[in-house]
Amino acid sequence: MAKYTRSYENNIEKHELVFREQIFDFSMLPAPYGREGDKPGLEHQINESFPELEIETLENIGVDMLWCGDEDEVFEILEELGDYE
DSSP: OOEEEEEEETTEEEEEEEETTEEEEEEEEEETTEEEESSOOHHHHHHHHOTTSOHHHHHHHTGGGTTTOOHHHHHHHHHHHHTTO
């Protein structure tokens, strides 16, 4: 099953998703007008590694909402991702 972790350290918000035994991650870094990501979103990272999982499918699952979803939404997204493992 997919696993998602969010952690905070030194004013950096780190996000990590384990999917199909591969780690996808990005960090939200301080920026002049709030925060900005250091890498493309999770759905784009997954699509690069697994092209058969189209961006549209990943968008419908809501993968890029992991980092801002509430607990119920995160569990639902992980469960749906599990169907593709």
